[in-house]
Amino acid sequence: MKVSEAKQMIEALQKAVEKAEAAGRDELLADDIFAVDDEARKNLVDALTQQRS
Amino acid sequence: MKRMLIAVAALALAACSALDLSAVKNPFQTAPTPAFNVTAAGTLEPLGSCGHAIAAHVSANALVRNSAASKIRAGRMSKEDGLQVLQLTDQARRFLAQACAAGQDRLPKAAAVDSARALIAQANQITERAK
Numbered sequence: 001m002k003v004s005e006a007k008q009m010i011e012a013l014q015k016a017v018e019k020a021e022a023a024g025r026d027e028l029l030a031d032d033i034f035a036v037d038d039e040a041r042k043n044l045v046d047a048l049t050q051q052r053s
Numbered sequence: 054m055k056r057m058l059i060a061v062a063a064l065a066l067a068a069c070s071a072l073d074l075s076a077v078k079n080p081f082q083t084a085p086t087p088a089f090n091v092t093a094a095g096t097l098e099p100l101g102s103c104g105h106a107i108a109a110h111v112s113a114n115a116l117v118r119n120s121a122a123s124k125i126r127a128g129r130m131s132k133e134d135g136l137q138v139l140q141l142t143d144q145a146r147r148f149l150a151q152a153c154a155a156g157q158d159r160l161p162k163a164a165a166v167d168s169a170r171a172l173i174a175q176a177n178q179i180t181e182r183a184k
Contacts (some may be wrong), residue, residue: 009116030153033111037146040115040122041139047122048135 012036107152110169114145117173121180130183138176145172 016032121138124130130138145168152165 005116005120008119009112012112012115012119028108030107030150033108034146034150037111037115037118037142040118041142041146044118044122044125044135044139044142047125048132048139051125051132051135 012040015039104152104166106166107149110145110166110173111149114142114149114169114173114176117176117180118142121176121183124180124183130180134179134183138179141172141176141179145169145176148172 013036016028016036019035020026020028020032117138121130121135125132125135148165148169152169
């Protein structure tokens with residue numbers, strides 16, 4: 001794994017943690033984690049949509 | 054909270070390491086990462102409502118998706134491959150959601166997580182190939 005990929009993953013998890021903290025929780029829930037994947041899916045779909053076939 | 058973040062990040066990195074396809078071995082035959090804490094009953098330890106292994110795999114799934122998106126934007130991955138990555142990671146996501154839901158009715162989660170791992174490995178293989 002590249003360092004840049006590890007950084008991306010840590011950043012993604014950091015976002016999930018911040019989301020939980022913003023909601024006043026001291027616990028990560030499934031929704032926090034899955035939101036990271038939702039964002040990545042949107043990124044992939046956007047890239048595919050923008051790509052010329 | 055910071056300790057939890059570090060623990061989840063470590064698990065996520067371990068999951069991704071298991072997906073490293075530069076290794077000669079077949080990713081589908083990769084043994085479960087020891088970091089996954091499977092109880093005697095075959096269930097995974099919960100992290101809130103979501104298991105540590107599930108969190109790690111969801112992160113790995115997101116990483117593969119983002120990596121594919123970057124390669125598509127850089128013109129290094131075909132639309133066909135990108136669509137395949139999307140399909141595989143969507144399937145993996147469904148298995149991970151099933152695994153999360155399994156915590157409520159005490160069904161074993163390990164099978165769903167293993168299925169997700171195989172799908173993520175396959176998506177990762179396609180993404181890594183696009184170089």
